[in-house]
Amino acid sequence: METRQDGRLALIGICSFLVAVAGSPAISAPPEKAVSSYGPINQDVTFDQIKTARTAVKAGRAREHMELLNSRYDLSKKIPGEVFMSGGKPIPVGPTARLQGVTREQFDRLTPEQIKEQGLFPYKPLPFADHAEGGMLFPAMITNLLPRLVRFDLDFDVPEHFLPDPAPAIYLTTRPDLGDVAKGRLITIDNYYEIFNGLLNPKQLEGLRLLVTQFPQQQFNATEDRRTDRPSLGVTCFDCHANGHTNGASHLVGDIRPQEFRHRIETPSLRGINIQRLFGSQRALKTVEDFTEFEQRGAYFDGDHCMAAKKGVNVLERGSQVHFMAEFMALLDFPPAPKLNIYGTLDSGKARPSELHGEALFNGKARCSACHPAPYYTDNSMHNLKAERFYKQEMANGMMMAHDGSIKTFLLRGIKDSPPYLHDGRCLTLEDTVEYFNLIQQLRLTPEEKADLVAFMRCL
Ligand code: HEC
Numbered sequence: 001m002e003t004r005q006d007g008r009l010a011l012i013g014i015c016s017f018l019v020a021v022a023g024s025p026a027i028s029a030p031p032e033k034a035v036s037s038y039g040p041i042n043q044d045v046t047f048d049q050i051k052t053a054r055t056a057v058k059a060g061r062a063r064e065h066m067e068l069l070n071s072r073y074d075l076s077k078k079i080p081g082e083v084f085m086s087g088g089k090p091i092p093v094g095p096t097a098r099l100q101g102v103t104r105e106q107f108d109r110l111t112p113e114q115i116k117e118q119g120l121f122p123y124k125p126l127p128f129a130d131h132a133e134g135g136m137l138f139p140a141m142i143t144n145l146l147p148r149l150v151r152f153d154l155d156f157d158v159p160e161h162f163l164p165d166p167a168p169a170i171y172l173t174t175r176p177d178l179g180d181v182a183k184g185r186l187i188t189i190d191n192y193y194e195i196f197n198g199l200l201n202p203k204q205l206e207g208l209r210l211l212v213t214q215f216p217q218q219q220f221n222a223t224e225d226r227r228t229d230r231p232s233l234g235v236t237c238f239d240c241h242a243n244g245h246t247n248g249a250s251h252l253v254g255d256i257r258p259q260e261f262r263h264r265i266e267t268p269s270l271r272g273i274n275i276q277r278l279f280g281s282q283r284a285l286k287t288v289e290d291f292t293e294f295e296q297r298g299a300y301f302d303g304d305h306c307m308a309a310k311k312g313v314n315v316l317e318r319g320s321q322v323h324f325m326a327e328f329m330a331l332l333d334f335p336p337a338p339k340l341n342i343y344g345t346l347d348s349g350k351a352r353p354s355e356l357h358g359e360a361l362f363n364g365k366a367r368c369s370a371c372h373p374a375p376y377y378t379d380n381s382m383h384n385l386k387a388e389r390f391y392k393q394e395m396a397n398g399m400m401m402a403h404d405g406s407i408k409t410f411l412l413r414g415i416k417d418s419p420p421y422l423h424d425g426r427c428l429t430l431e432d433t434v435e436y437f438n439l440i441q442q443l444r445l446t447p448e449e450k451a452d453l454v455a456f457m458r459c460l
Pocket residue numbers: 136137211235236237238239240241249250251253265266267268269270273278279280281282283288291292295296325423
């Protein structure tokens with residue numbers, strides 16, 4: 001098991017080792033450092049040394065991490081091709097989580113204490129691809145189109161059949177008559193103007209421009225400790241929130257120290273940001289404007305404003321830039337849901353019996369609506385689901401599986417479009433989320449009830 005405190009300290013150690021092996025007297029080993037909230041500002045190793053050290057451990061870390069993923073999940077591609085995301089990608093079907101040597105029936109009878117004692121919980125917190133190292137990490141479906149997002153030291157971990165559409169549909173609250181405006185195109189600085197000029201007002205167009213403009217970030221910048229081969233101008237908001245939705249890109253939350261306690265976080269969709277009141281899985285910032293400023297100044301640099309200063313943070317002007325960006329984000333509508341009526345509930349004339357039964361369970365026996373009420377299926381609040389009732393606090397590949405704490409109730413409108421699920425993506429499919437809440441709430445749902453809840457959520 002991993003016990004490293006901080007990827008950067010480990011890196012310095014490896015670099016010193018490499019230098020010692022090479023016999024260079026130029027750089028001596030730095031003295032042992034105490035654990036600190038701050039990252040190293042005065043980088044005393046060169047880009048080549050960092051790249052050599054990181055490349056040397058890359059394959060081993062990837063193997064370790066994929067072993068963990070494969071032991072927890074069946075990652076094979078199961079897409080019956082009957083249900084699709086709004087952009088046309090088939091929806092993956094689960095549950096994917098493995099039950100370690102017990103049948104579903106045996107497992108469903110166990111108490112939380114027994115599950116914890118026997119180490120059987122299928123949905124433990126998920127570590128980042130290299131948790132001790134951290135940073136932003138992008139799936140191949142985006143790095144293939146935008147090679148500037150390739151990290152030399154890390155490849156994306158979750159297979160692409162569990163990720164959203166590569167170029168998600170865009171629906172505008174102001175022009176529902178247009179349907180999907182993106183039409184399979186990934187919106188970037190190269191095409192945003194020709195696609196949106198004439199559809200948006202100039203402020204919104206300028207907001208969109210800023211959302212597709214690169215700004216420096218911890219791993220993507222021009223300094224020697226970047227994780228890109230060439231110096232980088234940085235990342236754009238839409239590199240993760242692809243087309244205002246998500247491509248499943250992940251990073252480590254900036255708010256928590258030390259490193260092993262930081263959560264892996266999956267990019268949430270920005271669709272429906274206009275009806276939400278809390279932003280961030282745990283930060284609970286109160287406006288999109290605040291989150292936009294915070295994301296760039298804080299989250300981009302691991303919550304370390306000293307790092308931000310060194311790497312060239314781009315300070316957005318509140319009145320003319322942050323507001324414009326937020327104005328565009330507020331236009332991002334949910335995908336059409338033809339089976340929902342004006343109250344956001346199922347239209348009994350259009351829905352199938354299993355979907356209607358799923359809705360009745362959602363509002364009744366399964367108690368989902370306690371936290372996910374219609375029409376948008378969020379209470380705009382936070383809840384502590386106390387998942388730690390089911391697992392022991394211990395290290396897993398550089399991450400401490402600790403308490404999640406209170407997490408924002410993510411909304412469920414359009415939920416079929418945004419796997420994987422939960423703040424860290426530990427549930428790869430909707431079936432897994434039903435299994436998760438079946439356990440969390442100790443519901444003891446039957447297989448048919450579980451299937452109907454999934455059928456209902458696919459309508460949202
Ligand atoms: C590395 C990918 C990445 C980039 C780049 C990125 N975000 Fe995010 N964004 C995330 C993640 C992950 C979260 C969830 C944060 C959390 O859980 O606390 C998030 C959350 C948000 C939220 C709150 C959503 C919610 O449901 O609470 C907003 C708004 C947002 N981002 C806007 C932006 C803007 C504006 C930019 C550009 C300045 C940006 N993001 C750049 C990954 C990214």
